[in-house]
Amino acid sequence: MKKKNYIQTAKNVISSEIEGLKQLQKSLDKNFNLAIEKIIKTSNKNGKICFIGLGKSGIVAERSSKTFSSISVPSIFIHAAEFSHGDSGAIQKNDLMIISSSSGETQELKNCISFSKRWGISLISICQKKNSTLFKAGDIKILLPTSKEAGLSMVPTTSLSIFSAFFDSLAVSLMKQKSFSLKDFKRFHPGGSIGASLLTVSDLYISDKKKLPFVNENKNMTDAIKIMSKKKFGALIVLNSKKQLAGTYSDGDLRRDSGKDLKKLKVKNLMMKKPITINKNILAVNCLRLMQNNEITYLIVTNKNKVDGLITIHTILDSGIR
Numbered sequence: 001m002k003k004k005n006y007i008q009t010a011k012n013v014i015s016s017e018i019e020g021l022k023q024l025q026k027s028l029d030k031n032f033n034l035a036i037e038k039i040i041k042t043s044n045k046n047g048k049i050c051f052i053g054l055g056k057s058g059i060v061a062e063r064s065s066k067t068f069s070s071i072s073v074p075s076i077f078i079h080a081a082e083f084s085h086g087d088s089g090a091i092q093k094n095d096l097m098i099i100s101s102s103s104g105e106t107q108e109l110k111n112c113i114s115f116s117k118r119w120g121i122s123l124i125s126i127c128q129k130k131n132s133t134l135f136k137a138g139d140i141k142i143l144l145p146t147s148k149e150a151g152l153s154m155v156p157t158t159s160l161s162i163f164s165a166f167f168d169s170l171a172v173s174l175m176k177q178k179s180f181s182l183k184d185f186k187r188f189h190p191g192g193s194i195g196a197s198l199l200t201v202s203d204l205y206i207s208d209k210k211k212l213p214f215v216n217e218n219k220n221m222t223d224a225i226k227i228m229s230k231k232k233f234g235a236l237i238v239l240n241s242k243k244q245l246a247g248t249y250s251d252g253d254l255r256r257d258s259g260k261d262l263k264k265l266k267v268k269n270l271m272m273k274k275p276i277t278i279n280k281n282i283l284a285v286n287c288l289r290l291m292q293n294n295e296i297t298y299l300i301v302t303n304k305n306k307v308d309g310l311i312t313i314h315t316i317l318d319s320g321i322r
Contacts, residue, residue: 104132
C-alpha cells in the first residue's frame with residue numbers, strides 16, 4: 001500500500017485560513033474602534049466584560065475571556081445554553097455583553113439577546129450574517145467576513161481562525177491602550193512557567209546586608225576566609241573605604257591560591273577586580289544565561305557601584321527557571 005503524504009493537504013488548509021484572515025483584515029471598520037472604546041469605558045466603571053457563546057465559537061470566546069482577564073480587563077464567560085438557567089445572574093447593570101456566533105440565530109442566543117434588552121445591558125454583537133437576529137440586536141455591530149472553510153463546509157476551521165484573530169486584535173489593542181507591560185502581566189501570572197519566566201532579579205536576590213559576605217579590601221586574607229566560611233556563599237563581596245564594590249573573591253579563587261602565604265596578604269592583593277554585576281530589574285532568566293555563559297555561580301547586584309545584594313545560580317534554578 002502506497003504511503004500517503006498529507007503535507008499538501010496541510011498547506012491547503014493553512015492557505016485557506018490565511019485567505020480568511022486577509023478578508024478579516026480588510027473588513028475592520030469604525031465599529032472596531034467603537035468596541036474598544038466601549039470595553040475601556042465599561043472596565044473603567046468597574047464593569048465586567050461578559051463573553052457569551054455556544055459550540056466551537058463559544059470555546060474561542062471562552063479563551064478570549066481568559067485573555068482579557070490576564071491583561072487586567074475583568075471578564076467572564078457564560079455558555080449560552082446555561083445562560084437562562086441561572087448563569088445570567090452574574091451579569092450586572094454596568095457590565096458589557098459580547099455575544100459571538102457565526103449564524104447569530106440559535107435559540108439559546110436569542111434568550112441572551114432578550115435579557116440584554118430587558119435589563120438595558122449594552123451588547124456587542126459579533127457574527128457573520130448581516131441579516132441575523134444577533135447582528136441587528138447589537139448596540140455595536142461587528143460583521144466578520146465569511147470565507148471558505150478548509151475542509152467540509154459544515155466543519156468550522158477558517159471561521160474559527162477569523163473569530164480567534166478578531167478577539168486577539170481586541171486584546172492586543174486594549175494592551176496598547178493601557179500601556180500594559182511585562183511587569184503588569186507578571187502580577188496576574190505568578191505561577192507556572194510563565195510566572196517563572198517573568199521573575200526578575202529583585203524577586204530572588206538576597207538583599208539583607210547582615211546575611212551578605214561583605215569584607216573590606218584591606219582585610220587580611222586569613223580573616224576574610226573565616227567570613228566566607230561563616231556566610232556560606234562560597235564568595236566574598238569586597239568593598240573599598242567608600243563602601244563601593246571593589247571586587248570579589250570566591251572559593252574557586254581560594255583553591256587556586258592555596259599555595260600562597262595568605263597570612264601576609266590582604267584581600268585586595270588577590271581579589272578579582274571589575275567583576276560582572278547585574279541590575280535588580282533584569283529578568284532572572286537573563287541573569288541565569290549570563291552566569292552560564294561566564295561559567296560563574298553568583299552575581300553581585302549593584303546600582304551605580306553600590307551593592308544591593310547577591311544572587312546565586314541555585315536560587316534561580318530553585319525558582320523553576322531553566
